[in-house]
Amino acid sequence: xxxxxxxxxxxxxxxxxxxxxxxxxxxxxxxxxxxxxxxxxxxxxxxxxxxxxxxxxxxxxxxxxxxxxxxxxxxxxxxxxxxxxxxxxxxxxxxxxxxxxxxxxxxxxxxxxxxxxxxxxxxxxxxxxxxxxxxxxxxxxxxxxxxxxxxxxxxxxxxxxxxxxxxxxxxxxxxxxxxxxxxxxxxxxxxxxxxxxxxxxxxxxxxxxxxxxxxxxxxxxxxxxxxxxxxxxxxxxxxxxxxxxxxxxxxxxxxxxxxxxxxxxxxxxxxxxxxxxxxxxxxxxxxxxxxxxxxxxxxx
RNA sequence: GGUUCCUUGGCCGAGUGGUUAGGCACCGGUCUGCAAAACCGUCUACAGCAGUUCGAAUCUGCUAGGAACCU
Numbered sequence: 001x002x003x004x005x006x007x008x009x010x011x012x013x014x015x016x017x018x019x020x021x022x023x024x025x026x027x028x029x030x031x032x033x034x035x036x037x038x039x040x041x042x043x044x045x046x047x048x049x050x051x052x053x054x055x056x057x058x059x060x061x062x063x064x065x066x067x068x069x070x071x072x073x074x075x076x077x078x079x080x081x082x083x084x085x086x087x088x089x090x091x092x093x094x095x096x097x098x099x100x101x102x103x104x105x106x107x108x109x110x111x112x113x114x115x116x117x118x119x120x121x122x123x124x125x126x127x128x129x130x131x132x133x134x135x136x137x138x139x140x141x142x143x144x145x146x147x148x149x150x151x152x153x154x155x156x157x158x159x160x161x162x163x164x165x166x167x168x169x170x171x172x173x174x175x176x177x178x179x180x181x182x183x184x185x186x187x188x189x190x191x192x193x194x195x196x197x198x199x200x201x202x203x204x205x206x207x208x209x210x211x212x213x214x215x216x217x218x219x220x221x222x223x224x225x226x227x228x229x230x231x232x233x234x235x236x237x238x239x240x241x242x243x244x245x246x247x248x249x250x251x252x253x254x255x256x257x258x259x260x261x262x263x264x265x266x267x268x269x270x271x272x273x274x275x276x277x278x279x280x281x282x283x284x285x286x287x288x289x290x291x292x293x294x295x296x297x298x299x300x
Numbered sequence: 301g302g303u304u305c306c307u308u309g310g311c312c313g314a315g316u317g318g319u320u321a322g323g324c325a326c327c328g329g330u331c332u333g334c335a336a337a338a339c340c341g342u343c344u345a346c347a348g349c350a351g352u353u354c355g356a357a358u359c360u361g362c363u364a365g366g367a368a369c370c371u
Contacts, residue, residue, distance in 0.1 A: 036336055074333035102335050111332045153330065156339040178332065231334040266336050272329060
């Protein structure tokens with residue numbers, strides 16, 4: 001049976017190393033589900049696989065986009081599925097690995113078809129938000145899509161804005177596009193979660209940030225500073241430097257502290273998301289034997 | 301030894317008699333197209349003891365710790 005092995009877990013838990021060994025053992029390629037490693041030029045800060053690692057196993061969605069390109073989970077679903085389909089023609093296994101919750105979700109469960117919002121509508125809604133504030137957008141949503149109005153987190157301007165944008169774009173309520181059903185995939189999905197005791201995970205994250213600094217994260221961030229307004233750089237490890245150069249952070253020591261802290265926050269959010277998914281089988285990354293056995297014991 | 305001042309929850313920090321200031325961290329949570337994003341919740345402290353008062357973090361005294369200055 002064609003099987004997609006989904007290797008997921010919080011940042012810094014040790015997915016990359018394991019994914020390569022696993023892929024080699026299974027004769028599989030690796031499809032990255034990482035919304036930041038997909039960009040070129042921020043390899044250090046995103047802990048992207050090294051050239052050596054990339055040479056060991058074919059990788060997809062690593063460094064495939066420029067910092068100025070916009071990308072989304074919805075687009076990823078389409079692109080990733082296409083790649084996965086192609087890979088299954090040559091192997092029974094494909095390893096999907098990464099920490100971008102929504103990207104993984106998009107591949108495993110699918111997202112509803114929501115049209116891309118035109119620049120005009122986006123600009124219009126953004127303008128309303130800027131000039132009249134969130135309250136006005138909330139009122140608009142109440143009018144345009146009372147159903148969704150009752151469900152969204154009204155304090156979260158991103159979500160309110162998006163819902164309003166889509167309503168205006170399609171001329172009907174956003175909620176009419178939401179099916180709340182999982183898409184069926186023509187392959188089996190096996191989710192393997194990687195986690196460590198919290199103190200251990202945080203210690204690794206802290207150490208990894210120190211290594212990034214030693215590897216030249218500051219220089220890398222400085223190099224991409226001109227592109228800071230792109231979504232690709234609304235990223236932990238970069239925005240903290242931008243704030244420093246913009247005079248919003250007092251010292252470099254503080255920058256490093258913030259990067260560590262924000263990375264830990266990110267890990268926590270990932271775990272919160274993954275913990276809801278009861279189909280995940282969890283392992284400690286060091287327990288590779290158990291993981292291998294688990295995969296070996298999967299029914300044909 | 302003397303004088304004056306200080307002591308608030310993990311950290312910062314407001315509050316001079318009468319709801320649990322607030323911020324950050326920690327912890328927990330939300331999540332269908334910018335998701336390494338955006339957002340939400342919880343955490344009831346006032347150095348200790350005694351007293352004044354209907355009522356004290358806020359007033360008084362003593363004790364402890366700290367700071368500055370004097371001898």
